[in-house]
Amino acid sequence: MLSDLLTGIIIAAVSIPISMGYAQIAGLPAVYGLYGSVFPIIIFGLLSTSRQFVFGVDAAPAALVGAALVTLGVTPGTEQAMQVVPVITFFTALWLLVFFLFKAGKLVNYISTPVMGGFISGICTTIILMQVPKLYGAGAGTGELFELVEHIAETIGDVNVPSIIMGLTALAVLLVSRRFIPKFPMAICVMAAGALLSCVIDMDEYGIVCLSEVSRGLPQIVVPQIDERMLPNIMTVSLSIAVVIMAETLLAENNFAQKNRYKIDDNQELLAFGMANLAAAFTGCCPINGSVSRTTMSEQYGGRTQLTGIFAGVVMIVILVCGTGFIGYLPVPVLTAIVISALYSALEFDLAAKLWKVSKVEFYIFCGAFLGVLVLGTINGVLIGIILSFAAVIRKAADPPRSFLGLVPGHEEFLALERFKHAYPIQNIVIYRFSSNLFFANIAIFQKDIMDAVQDDTKAVIVDASAMGSVDVTAAKTLRIMYDTLKEKGVKLYITEHIGQLNVQLRKLGLGDMIEAGCVRQTMERALSDCGLESPYPLVGVHNSYHDIRRKRAEHMAQELVWAFGDDAEDVIEKHIRESIGSMKNGTGVEQLMTGFWKQMDIQDEEEWLEHMEAHIEEIVRATGEDEDSVAERIERRRSQLLHRLESEHPEFVDRYKARRKRMDEHLKEHNPAAYDAIIRLREKEHTKEK
Incomplete structure (x- = not known):
């Protein structure tokens, strides 16, 4: 609990500049960023099944709200913006609760690890690029890669030397300490050192920016006032924001859960998102989201439970009630260094390096998700990653592992002929293993492999379908053609070793007569026996075979007709x-x-x-x-x-x-x-x- 308390203090302190900045991006006064870091965080901490994830005012929803205000003709920072933004937050919460009711959280199960890694790395890189100008005294950037690079290029000429020295020094201390003393709360020390330095010297004299002071007091309850003329546009905008919150936060939560070996309930998380955003709406704040940077920092400094987020909310209450004067002493370059340090440790380029060695396809999926988020934004990056994942699945299924099988004299198992040089095919028999479901994208390969292998003296083709769980309509039609063609040539076709449910599918697809004709057998030995062959089998080029593969298995009593x-x-x-x-x-x-x-x-x-x-x-x-x-x-x-x-x-x-x-x-x-x-x-x- 002590580590959670200390980490909660760090999270609260770091949330001050981040939340204030994003609130302004969303068109609200800076203090509303602090309001969004109180009750929404506490409610999320009470409802979430994630052990460590931290909620708060974050980049993607804030940027979407800011863009929506422009579309709606609302000037950021005005009284009208303070009325419209909570309405957007309110409907975002309602959409998230609808997702909860329809159990939409299951969709994240279809997103692969390379997509998650690329997504997280893209978000972290984007936020780092947003924060870099604050190291040398400029304002934070907004948008995607090209806008961020353009902003850096435009502001780099006005570098404030004392700011960049302070920021880079703080960043170096944090990175070195994380390398050698990772559990030491160096962020608190660096922050305290920055505040003390502000007390000793006049930061304005050196051009170093500190945080603006904010008024004391807790947020007041706000009832969103809905303007019916804007309602259609607000519904559309809030839906897109809810989708971004669901996709971004669930992906990040699952990434942290996998890394730390625990499970979360995706649907329960949607309830937590929705209720936290309801709290944000009734305190006048913009939509809030899961924060990768704050969660990474929590992990770095030993936060182990949701008490970290709850403590952070409580600390923020204390700051708002009696400690807002302290905020004015915090140098922006120091706080920026803390954020960049946390984000740097969340980058998953080591996963990309591993994928490059293991699977080039998954490496390209990682890069697609990473560049998609970086160049096109959060939701587009996720969509690109998902599309690439499904494309990779179809590619694998369309070209599955497959081999022709034979026997090694003296051994019991059927082995791949191309891998085992001492394996020999059985005379006049083609045995073919196909390690995938059979469907429209791979049936042509299946058909070509078998028909090319059939010779004039072939008596039977036996398919080892132990990895085949389903057959679609296109594949069933081709199987019928193959069966009839082989039958005309006097060649028997057998499908073996598969689960009984596949036979149910074949009957429903109109191939019941093939089953009645004995086209399916439980084992390859049964199929060979039906061909009149018993172990030891005659092997091509081998005399006096002495193998014996008759397997005494319980399946022999499993009633093959019922199967x-x-x-x-x-x-x-x-x-x-x-x-x-x-x-x-x-x-x-x-x-x-x-x-x-x-x-x-x-x-x-x-x-x-x-x-x-x-x-x-x-x-x-x-x-x-x-x-x-x-x-x-x-x-x-x-x-x-x-x-x-x-x-x-x-x-x-x-x-x-x-x-x-x-x-x-x-x-x-x-x-x-x-x-x-x-x-x-x-x-x-x-x-x-x-x-």
């Missing part, structure tokens, strides 16, 4: 059984029916299939002319084989299998008592024989 057809699995089974019964002739068809329509079925799937057959025993008897006991005996014989196979391959699932068998018997008894009686008679007969 492939989802909730429609039972309906699909019923449909195929009825179709098969309809095509039977006397004395034939039972054995073919027992094999099912889905090759290489799981034990659980076969059990499911046999259960459905049991429910249709009477129809099978009528179609084939066989007696009921004979059909039931075949089903039971096959079921016994399945149990022996399970005991051999997966003994850990035997108890589960028997429990499920019991439930299925109860289901059969309820829905087809005659078939159930026939099965029970047969079992009792077999049991008697065994005795």
